Amino acid sequence: MIIKGYIEGYYGRLMSWEDRSFLLKTLSKLSMDFYIYGPKEDPFHRSNWSTPYPNDTLMKFQSFRQEASRLGVRPYFALSPGLPSGKNKQEEHKALKEKIKQLVNVGFDDFAIFFDDLDSERNGNLGKSHGEILNAVQAILNVNKEDSLIFCPTVYCDSFAKGPLSDSDYLKVLSKEIPANIPMLWTGKEVVSKTISDIDILAVKEVISNPIIIWDNYYANDYCPTNFFIGPHEGRNLSEESVIGLGINPTGLPITDSIILSQVKGSQGTEEILKHYGVPDCFKELIPFFRGPFHIDSSLLDINKVKSIRVLSTQLCMEWKSDLQLEWSPFLWTFFNDLNFLLKLKQTANKKELEQWASRRYSNPLLKVIFTAEENN
Numbered sequence: 001m002i003i004k005g006y007i008e009g010y011y012g013r014l015m016s017w018e019d020r021s022f023l024l025k026t027l028s029k030l031s032m033d034f035y036i037y038g039p040k041e042d043p044f045h046r047s048n049w050s051t052p053y054p055n056d057t058l059m060k061f062q063s064f065r066q067e068a069s070r071l072g073v074r075p076y077f078a079l080s081p082g083l084p085s086g087k088n089k090q091e092e093h094k095a096l097k098e099k100i101k102q103l104v105n106v107g108f109d110d111f112a113i114f115f116d117d118l119d120s121e122r123n124g125n126l127g128k129s130h131g132e133i134l135n136a137v138q139a140i141l142n143v144n145k146e147d148s149l150i151f152c153p154t155v156y157c158d159s160f161a162k163g164p165l166s167d168s169d170y171l172k173v174l175s176k177e178i179p180a181n182i183p184m185l186w187t188g189k190e191v192v193s194k195t196i197s198d199i200d201i202l203a204v205k206e207v208i209s210n211p212i213i214i215w216d217n218y219y220a221n222d223y224c225p226t227n228f229f230i231g232p233h234e235g236r237n238l239s240e241e242s243v244i245g246l247g248i249n250p251t252g253l254p255i256t257d258s259i260i261l262s263q264v265k266g267s268q269g270t271e272e273i274l275k276h277y278g279v280p281d282c283f284k285e286l287i288p289f290f291r292g293p294f295h296i297d298s299s300l301l302d303i304n305k306v307k308s309i310r311v312l313s314t315q316l317c318m319e320w321k322s323d324l325q326l327e328w329s330p331f332l333w334t335f336f337n338d339l340n341f342l343l344k345l346k347q348t349a350n351k352k353e354l355e356q357w358a359s360r361r362y363s364n365p366l367l368k369v370i371f372t373a374e375e376n377n
Contacts, residue, residue, distance in 0.1 A: 002238065003245040004264060005034030006257070007215060009078070009114070011222040013252030014041040017060055021067060026258040028071035030265045035068055036112050036247060037061075038078025046080040046114075050087060050095035053102055062106035069107075076150065077103050078112035081133060082120070093136050100140050112185075113137055113151040122155050122162070124169035130154070131177020138179070147244075150213060152185040158203075159190050165207045175208040183244060184208065185215040192217045194294045195235040201242035213245035214238065218292065219260045221251050226334045228256065230274075231291030233264045253327040280320050282312045289335065300339075303346055310339040337361050 006023055008015065015023075020035075027035060040046055044053050053061070061077070068075035081096050100111065115130050130153065138149055153174060155161050161168040186204060188196040193216075201212055216236070221228045228251060238246070248264055250257045255277065262273045271284060286309065288297040299305045313336040317329070325332075341358060348354045351371075358367055 002240055002243060003033040003213075005032050005036065005073070005245070005247045006261065007036045007038065007247040007249040008252070009036065009038045009040070009116075009215070009249045010220060010252055011040045012225060013222075014039050015252055015254065017064065019252075019254040020064060022254045023257060023261075024064075024068050024071050024073050026261055027073045030261055032073070032261065032265070034074040034076060034245070034247070036076040036078055037064070038076075038080065038112060038114055039252075045078065047083060049079055049081045049083065050092060050099070052099055058102060058106050061103065061108070065107040074110060075108065076110045076112045077108045078114050080114040080116070082115045082118045082130075082154070089132075093133070096133070096137065097140050100137065104141075110148050111137065111141065111150075113149070115154045116152045116156055118154050120154065122160065122168070122170040124173040126154060127170040127173035128177055131174050134178045134182060138182070147183055147211075150183040150185060152215060156185060156215065157187040157190055157193070158200075165203055168207060171207045175210075178210070180209050181211070183211040183213050185247070186212050187215050187217055192220060192223070192293055193235070195237070197237045198239055198242040201238070205242075212243045213247060214243055216246055216248050216264075219248060219250040219257075219263075224293075226331065227290075228253075228328070228331045229290055229292045230256070230259060230270075231263070231287060231295065232270055233260075233266065234292060235294075255324045256327050277324055278322055279324065280316065282315055285309065285312050286316070286335075290331075300342065303343070306339055306342055306346075310336065310343070313339060 006027060008020070020037075024035060027033075038045055044051055044057075065075050079096070079099065081092065087095060103111075113134060120126050130151075134149070134151055141148060153171065155168055155170050158165055161171070165171065186201070187193060189200060196214060196216075204212065214236075218233065218235075219229050236246070246264075248257075248260060250260045259273055259277055262268060262276075263270065268276075270287065274283065288295065288299070289309075291297075300309070313332060316325070317332050317336050341361070344354055344357060355367070355371065358370070362370075
């Protein structure tokens with residue numbers, strides 16, 4: 001069976017403990033398996049990884065860990081010791097050991113080490129360095145429980161190899177440095193992959209044979225913060241022969257992420273899921289525009305369609321009131337503004353008037369692109 005879970009590994013949002021509790025309950029209700037804590041906005045996770053956590057924060061981690069265990073969800077604690085700390089290698093290993101001991105003392109058994117998104121040359125020297133860190137962590141944990149340590153490499157997708165995976169010195173050296181039983185997180189061919197298949201994973205395993213857990217960015221929106229995706233989980237054709245798990249790295253919006261987890265579970269259709277979470281029926285007409293990162297709807301080429309969708313957007317922005325609407329409000333208002341802009345582009349003859357309207361709503365670089373394109377048409 002492929003285990004499934006949630007990865008709190010995105011940029012731009014740091015959830016509250018109440019939000020995390022909400023998501024743990026969702027994971028439990030959906031019979032999902034794990035939660036990886038590793039938010040980029042936790043300064044002690046990444047930018048100040050060698051600094052110990054304050055005691056009051058440790059107590060909150062302890063409560064989180066206890067609740068996860070009570071709900072049958074396996075909590076992983078992720079640290080990202082890849083950024084320079086100002087210490088030498090020996091001091092860094094000692095700092096990492098002390099930090100892990102902090103977390104073991106409040107009940108954590110399972111850890112993840114993230115080497116993602118480092119501004120470093122992805123060569124054999126980096127692979128060797130990361131292998132040394134993983135071996136040091138495994139020695140610190142000294143546990144026999146399966147999958148108690150997982151990791152995300154710096155080359156975590158095909159495109160980061162900058163050529164065939166088989167030519168990646170980073171992965172080849174890393175593969176030789178670490179035990180073959182430590183699961184590795186992998187995002188597919190790209191950071192956000194349109195499809196991920198068994199064939200894709202077999203190509204990875206020809207270079208590094210460690211078990212694979214998919215880090216799935218299909219619903220992530222930290223790279224496109226004015227948009228979000230809420231449609232079916234598509235383009236994944238994976239079996240137990242190629243991967244042992246799949247973790248979703250979504251938005252950091254707890255109700256939205258609960259909907260996304262329901263989509264990943266796959267036991268209900270989109271409309272049924274949205275109805276369960278109190279989304280108004282009129283949103284059905286907007287689903288194609290928020291379906292997924294690779295779905296393009298061309299219906300807005302029709303001016304009458306733009307007008308009808310704008311009416312529905314007005315209702316969702318102004319009349320719908322709920323906690324979920326508050327999560328979606330920035331995206332719905334952006335979409336509403338975009339619809340208005342599209343109408344004005346098609347209907348307003350006075351370019352200066354249009355530029356004045358748009359300048360209050362859009363960034364200067366985007367306006368340069370739009371109006372330059374208009375002049376060239």
